[in-house]
Amino acid sequence: MSASFDPAWLWLAPAVPLAGALLTPLAARRPALRDAWALVSALGLFVCVAWLAGAWWRAGAPVLRSEGPEWWAGVVLAVHVEPLSMLFASVASLLWVVTTVYSIGYMRANREAHQGRYYFCFALALAATMLVAFAANLVTLFVAYELLTLATYPLVAHKGDERARQGARTYLAILLASSMGLFLPAIVWTHVLAGGTEFVSGGLLAGRLSPAVAAALLSMFVLGVGKAAVMPVHRWLPAAMVAPTPVSALLHAVAVVKAGVFTLCKIVFYIFGPAELAALGAQEAALLLAGFTVVAASLVALRQVEFKRLLAYSTVSQLGYVVMAALLLAPLSRLGAVLHIAAHAFGKITLFFAAGAVYTALHKTRVDELAGVGRRMPWTMAAFTVGALSMIGLPPTAGFVSKWFILAGAMDWQSVFVGTVLVLSTALNAGYFLPIVCRAFFREGDGRGFEEAPWPMVAAITATAALTVGVFAAAGPLIDLARMSVEVSP
Template identity: 50%
Template sequence: MNPELHLILCIATPLLGAGGILAAGQRPNLREAITLSTAVTLFALVLALNLHPEPYSPTARPFEIFPALTIAFSLEPLGLLFSVVSSGLWIVTSVYSIGYMRGNREKHQTRFYFFFAVSIAAAQGVALADNLFTLFIFYEALTLCTYPLVAHKGNDNALRGGRVYLGLLLTTSIGFLLVAMVWTWQLAGSLQFVEGGLLTGRLEGGTLLALLALYLFGIGKAALMPFHRWLPAAMVAPTPVSALLHAVAVVKAGVFTVLKVTVYIFGLDTLFQSNAAAVMMWVAAATLLLASVTALRKDNLKARLAYSTISQLSYVTLGAMLATSMGVVGGAYQIAAHALAKITLFFCAGAIYVAAHKSEVSQLDGLGRVMPFTFGAFFVASLSIIGIPPLAGSWSKWYLMLGAAESQHWAMIVVLIISSLLTIAYLMPVPLRGFFAGSGNDNQGFQWRNVREAPGTCVVPLCLTALACAVLFFLGDSLYRLILPIAGQQ
């Protein structure tokens, strides 16, 4: 296939699927079939991107908005990684959401699937963007088309959550990111992603810090404190949305942008030699710890997972701000590893809600004994997030610590260790309560008498993603070799 057409197809496929979903709105079975087949097609297309002989060269340029500001797509390792993760997980989420939406008898399902597909298209656009401007367009599109998903229920609570979500994401992106982009454009005359950094040698000192801060706070989807409130607010959405979008696509689009900006706009060398990155690194470290502590104090399971996500996202930002090749590799690895683990956790939360209608951690005593698969998957995914081998999460922690050592930020190693301990403290109680709490008490068994595992369409996807956490561990080396070239080491 023509590589340029191939790139465009990767974005067009989910859009076409969205059109099909709208057309088949009156016939649920056909609609879901379209969703699933679109998801599979997209994943196949994305995987096939790897097959081109020169994998990182194709560029497609549909048009130019104004001079040196084009909409263009190209393929590079980070984008490929993000694209594979988001499109692959769309398949499992589609299966899962069919079970979830039907199980809960949600309204407006056509609208739901439609915007879901459009969101995926936007995520692909972010992944394959050839320049910052294109990325920005799809970044904004992603915000706008996930809004109907967040506000899906349409009651006051959902609308309020949606308002916070949209308000914060657009405030940061228009308020800071757009200004940073115009500033960059004014300095460099383009917004092209350049290997080694577009701005290399063009600014220094305080200006560098100001611009870097504008970028990092402007990328609100990376949920750097104090602009993190949108993520817990987004939890009013149905669980499949939280799972795919607010654990994978949307938030990963944020940290992916952070990595792209770090590597291709600023350049690792520039950042490594300045103090600006160190300042922002401390902001990331603070977010990481504060969010973990907050997660500890949340009893609502989805809220706890949301704060956990904020904390885990800061690992990526922190890795980027280390400005070493190992830091970037660790950050990129974290994108994939955390995606798999966190989507599993959200799937589990949703499965618990569908099966037992429970949403608080303190209500789960003994539930694990009637839902062994769900709680088992939860346990595995928790271990991966904590960073225990042989699960995927251990690699990202490993590379991040290597990066911290490489740049001699020893304090960061301490931060990472404390954070892992905190992660144990807030994630482990869930499976422990599920399996062991109240085991001597007959009332518990009585309470869950009528509860069974959630439907197969819910349980199978979460087992698959938990399994993938382990599989990804053994793919560590190939991922390493994929990412390393862009981080400056051949």
């Protein structure tokens, strides 16, 4: 009775935005057509992923793979679907639609140049993200991972002034150097050890590792996957904040950074295998590093005055949650890690949207200039408050759900370290988000009257804020999906 699911259709997910990207130059000279096409591409991908997810779910959510052509001896490009990839692809494709609406408002209101290139690279980045999501082995994932770095580089350098160039240089240098220097050698090492790089339930390398090799390899992965922004490989993220805000919002709060922690989750779940890692005890050093990142990034965020840089350091810290929770290896905390990939996405994109709206409407970029902004931009700042609550992990927001499970995992495995980190960072999060909210709503500012950003932006902000609350209210299906991903790789 269960319908079957042909995994070859998964190739469609990267193909749709790729087609969208390739056709963008044709419309580059006509703004209306170009914007419409961007929206059509985003909707097309969303429909495509929704259809894939539906068909896959009806077929009983199996783990299936589809092989592409052999690249060279022993190396195959392949896609597969499992709960974690479906979750990541769904979140990214859904938020791309919202971001495109927001982009249209933002790019027009700020009279940005080179919008053709902008939408082209944006769609290309999404194609890469989809391939990251559905990659069935490390080689395919690496291809997509690098493509994502390259596609987003022009977006970071978009403004073209010295500051943007400098930021983009840092961005490219750190991401490519870490991936070429550590990630690729780690993949090749895996390939040499296991004769392949497939993601296997229970761990490809299970039974082939000594504790020392496992620890070395895991460290290479954790530091080599620079997109996960584990300190000290995090500097690219604040540097990337020179990009237009929609880029920061979707790519540097959702697609790119989530591709990083998603990759690490895949590696822990399917390359090492949680049980194997726990038996070897090889994850301790990486776990400490992740925990350190959570607290240290929050401390740095506390001292930021520039709105987007503050958000960037907050992202570094939140990514640390995911890495730390995955590396704790407790089933409940891994469930929390998977959930946090989604939960943080909704909350953080809302915060970035709000920052961009404030910039567009009032040309303010610093948090100490926000006094009274809540009254002039009530929708934006209300949404911001929702996002901030989610970052702190308070109900009724998505952040509460994921943090709950991470904490439960920490208690389950009696990890004092993870518990302490969580408590500390919650306090710190509150310490840098709540003052902004207070200042915006309860202080008198210089301007008066209602001065919201253009309506597409406000609509997008409201939508993501609603999603943040919605995930909390209807967390059931998401938790089911996350639980499945933990069950697939015990």
